[in-house]
Amino acid sequence: MPNRRDPDAPGRGAEARAIGSSAPPPGLEDLPWELPHRFLGLDGPEASFSEAGAVIMPVPYESTTSYGGGAREGPAAILEASRFLELYDQEQGEEPARHGIHTLPALELTREGSTAAMEELEAHYGRVLEALEGRLPVMLGGEHAISAPAIRATARHLDGDRLSVLQMDAHADLRDGYEGAPWSHASFAYRTLDVADYVQVGIRAVSTPEVEVMEREEGVRVIWAEAMHRPGDDGWMDRALEALGPRVYLTFDVDYFDPSLVPSTGTPEPGGGDWYRTLRFLRRVFNEREVVGLDVVELAPTPGLHAPDFLVAKLVYKLLGYHFEAERGRADT
Ligand SMILES: [Mn+2]
Numbered sequence: 561m562p563n564r565r566d567p568d569a570p571g572r573g574a575e576a577r578a579i580g581s582s583a584p585p586p587g588l589e590d591l592p593w594e595l596p597h598r599f600l601g602l603d604g605p606e607a608s609f610s611e612a613g614a615v616i617m618p619v620p621y622e623s624t625t626s627y628g629g630g631a632r633e634g635p636a637a638i639l640e641a642s643r644f645l646e647l648y649d650q651e652q653g654e655e656p657a658r659h660g661i662h663t664l665p666a667l668e669l670t671r672e673g674s675t676a677a678m679e680e681l682e683a684h685y686g687r688v689l690e691a692l693e694g695r696l697p698v699m700l701g702g703e704h705a706i707s708a709p710a711i712r713a714t715a716r717h718l719d720g721d722r723l724s725v726l727q728m729d730a731h732a733d734l735r736d737g738y739e740g741a742p743w744s745h746a747s748f749a750y751r752t753l754d755v756a757d758y759v760q761v762g763i764r765a766v767s768t769p770e771v772e773v774m775e776r777e778e779g780v781r782v783i784w785a786e787a788m789h790r791p792g793d794d795g796w797m798d799r800a801l802e803a804l805g806p807r808v809y810l811t812f813d814v815d816y817f818d819p820s821l822v823p824s825t826g827t828p829e830p831g832g833g834d835w836y837r838t839l840r841f842l843r844r845v846f847n848e849r850e851v852v853g854l855d856v857v858e859l860a861p862t863p864g865l866h867a868p869d870f871l872v873a874k875l876v877y878k879l880l881g882y883h884f885e886a887e888r889g890r891a892d893t
Pocket of ligand 1: 730731858
């Protein structure tokens, strides 16, 4: 287990105070305190909002889960696991964390029903977007329902450019409501078809009405999981990229992954994505399109099984590395 805390570094307490954390009182700064419970456990200037290129926004919301529950524990588990990641990324040849990652406190939504909570989140997310001033918003869920308000607020914020959503998922979530809830995890995509086009990747469990929506809607492109797994054929990556517009919101349901990698999710479907092929695709997405926001949802941690939590934390860090890499590329041209 890497221990990144440098016991000889002076003034950690002062730095922590500067970024508004629970800093130790004066005179106790040099005791061996644990890393802060924020993304990567960062405690230097790179964790401050002013220095940040990306901002983590935990939304531990869960209300309409249909099968296995626990997604409300997802954000805390991701942050906890992230504290044990290595900061160096050999694919980037650097520590992407140095570009600054700020972690917001968890956002608590009203418990007066899913419709009220999702309306509230759309308003809050819009205000966060204004305050970020171009920093990448990274929302951690929570159930997939939270993506709809984020996508609606992002589409409004873009003002003109039609938003493309890249949805990595086992499910299409194109139901017109589910179990009486219009703003369900199973209907978030349907709720946003009026403001965004969709490219859905890794899909392998859908209902007949959802297939009818896919066939009817011009703005929905589906890459079935079967197409991703044809040996030696990465053509699906090109087809997905071609269907994406210039501005992309990435929503990543962790049930996209095969349950052998991530069993800790409400509805694990066999035949999902693997690690390196998925990263290869996402690196292209970040470099060939502009990702304007992203979320990672539906991790429901299993007590005693921390590998899935660690994988999802590492996924978030890889995505941030790709974002910073793409920003450098855009700055150079
Ligand atoms: Mn799903």
